Structures are given as C-alpha cells and as structure tokens.
Amino acid sequence: MYWQKDIETVPREDLEKLQLERLRRTVEIASRSPFYGQRFREAGFRPQSLKSLDDLRRIPFTTKEDLRSGFPYRFLCVDLDRCVRLHSSSGTTGRITVIFHTRKDIDSWTELLSRSMYAAGMRTSDVFQNMMSYGLFTGGLGFHYGAERLGALVLPTAAGNSKRQIFFMKNLGTTVIHIIPSYALSLLNTFADESVDPKEDGKLRIAFLGAEPHSEATRRKVEEAYGLDAFNSYGLSEMNGPGVAFECTEKAGMHVWEDAYILEVIDPATGEPVPDGEEGELVFTSLTREGMPLLRYRSRDLASVYPEPCPCGRTHRRISRIKGRVDDMFVIKGVNVFPIQVETALMEIPEVGNNFVIVLERTDRGDQMMVKVEVNPSSFNGDVRSLTDLQERIRRRLRSEILVTPKVELLEPRSLPATEGKAVRVRDNREL
C-alpha cells in the first residue's frame, strides 16, 4: 500500500532530522542565487548559523511579488546549463512567474507524484487519462511523469475536446482520470449529449481532483456521477506543482509530503504561526530542489493542519481542503465571502446543475450579489421561471451559509460557458 514505505511511515523524530539536514543544504544552495544572496545579507542571516528547524523563522518570507520582481533568473542557483525544464504558474492572479528545474528536481518531483497516486490506489494495471492542460501548467506534465514511473498506461489526452475525452475513456477502458473538478462537472453535459453514462461499463475507479478549490459536496457529486473514488490533489507551481499534498484512501485530509516540503501555517495578517487545527495561510519551503529552491514561500492558500495521526500509517501531517486564496475573498454588505462557501451550499441541493457564477454589481441601493445557477437537466421542465420554490430554497440555503441574502437567478442547463481550465467563479463588476 506504500510506494516508499520507509519514508512515508518514517517516525516524526527521524522525519524532522531529515528535514533539518535537507533544509541546511537547501539554504546553502539558495544563498548562491542573486535573490537569496541579497536577502540573507540584508537580513543578517548566515546559512551556516542554521542549527534547528526553528531557525528557519529567522529567514524572511518569500512572496509572489518577489518572484515577479526576480523574473526570470534572479532565483536561479545553478548554471542554466543544468536546467532541463521550465514551468510557469497559470497566471490566475497576475504577471507570469517561472520556475526552473534540473534533472534531479524533475526526478524528485516525479517520485512525489508516483507516491501520491499509489497512495490513492493507482497501480501498474491502470489506464490513466490525464485530462489536464500540458505545457507551462504543471498539472499535465507533472502527473504524466509520475504515472509513467508508477507504470500505468498513460493517455495524455490533455484538457478540452470533450467528445474525444469520452471516446478515449470508453474505447481504451480508462480506469483513472485526472481532472479539474469544475470540468468534471461540465463534462457530464457532453456525456449526456453522447448518450453515454460514465459509470455504465464500471471501468472508472479513481479520479484525482485538483488545481482549484472544491467542496466535499462536489467530490460526492463527481463520485456518484462517474462511479469512482475521488481524491483531492494539491500543489502549486512554485513548489513544483501537484504532489505537495495528496489524499490517501482514508479520504480525510491531504498528506503534505514533509520530506520534500516544510509546511508552516500563519496568520496572513501578522505572519505569526497559528495553532494546529486553526485556519491560516500555508507557507512552504522546498527541501529537495537545487535549481530554484524557495524558502518560506507564502502560497496565499488558506487551510488548516490536522495534527492527529492518519489510520493509513503515514506520518506526514494532513491538511484540510483549501478554502481558497486569501485574494479570492470578496466583501459584500460588510461580510467576507469565499466562493467555496457558495459552492458548498449549492452543490448540496440536488436540483442544482453543473455550473454557477457569482456576479457582483454596484447599484443605487448599494452593492448587490447575484448568484446565477444552472438547473440540473433532470429537474428542468422547460421553464426555469416556474421553479420559484427551488429559487427560494437556494436563497435560504445561501443566506444560512454566507449570512447575506443574494439574488438568485435560475438558468437552463448548460447556459453558462464551460471552462476547460480553472473555473472563474466571481464576476466583480463593481469597479467598472
């Protein structure tokens, strides 16, 4: 049940020893980059003075802004000669940043992904369809390498072209898929068009859902519609990409691979650590990278640590679902709202369909929040205006979740544009 039993079940004490050893090496490597060289000098930090894991806190945080200002080479610690690949963040929140990888970096990242997929139950006999965009985005190539090394048959179908996805799935007997959760839901529309039931042949057994926040209700919806077990997969390109944290078969939080990353959880406002179990911003330090290690990188992602040991025997700590990025939050009528709260409320209502969007407008009577919701095809009777009872139920359910009463507009199935990449859940028109 383990890919690398020794390291996955290593006693915490030994894990921390390994972390310290790797951290010292990482800090030494990092000091060779122009960026960290200067950072360390300014902060009066000497790499040799790092004696314990706690000493990490003497190093300042690294931010997305730092990466932007260091574009493209200021973080590089080795000759460009030794780099074999470049990846980039998808640019969801601004200017592009890049990460360089040496052969060794790619190798250790690949191991983390094989380990993750194995932990969720994938084996050599599986047919793995990777429905993530290939290219600068890390989701495609990252999983691709990991799945090949695990020994599965990989179908690199990449994102989009829904009909072809279904064609391959059904004709090649796909058993495992990797897919963005919002795309998993919208792909159901194409399944319906093709009169194909994703679960009818009983081949599909595992889905890896990642790259965007999604609720437990969405997981269940995907599991039921596709007839499989879905596992949450978390990563960010600054920390290689996917394979930072991954669910085991317990499906109760994601193990952070702590032999490769040091995790800190901080209060985003003060930068101070928060106690286990409390929500905060995830901060990561890479431990196995030589091309471009990052120290105390502020992910902007919000989650909490589950300190209890996992029944699976892995000793690496788990984190909760990601609530979203700090900057995903919007304020409406003085209340802070995360899109995931809206998703959670909506996906629990069976008559709700596969897509929704939140629209924020400025009016004479103050700011308005409108939630446009597609109706489930099986609940659609030809006229959404007749579904006033459903509309009222959605409004009440949203109010109890977010403490603001939004306007709710019901839409016919598949009237909202489906995205192949990360879903954009909020249209904020207030500054227009």
Ligand code: ADP
């Ligand atoms: P970008 O930051 O431009 O979106 P990335 O491709 O590096 O580029 O995306 C990483 C981000 O995607 C994470 O920081 C997080 O916000 C989000 N993400 C990735 N996996 C998950 C997941 N399983 N749950 C929630 N959010 C996720």
Ligand code: ZN
């Ligand atoms: Zn576990």
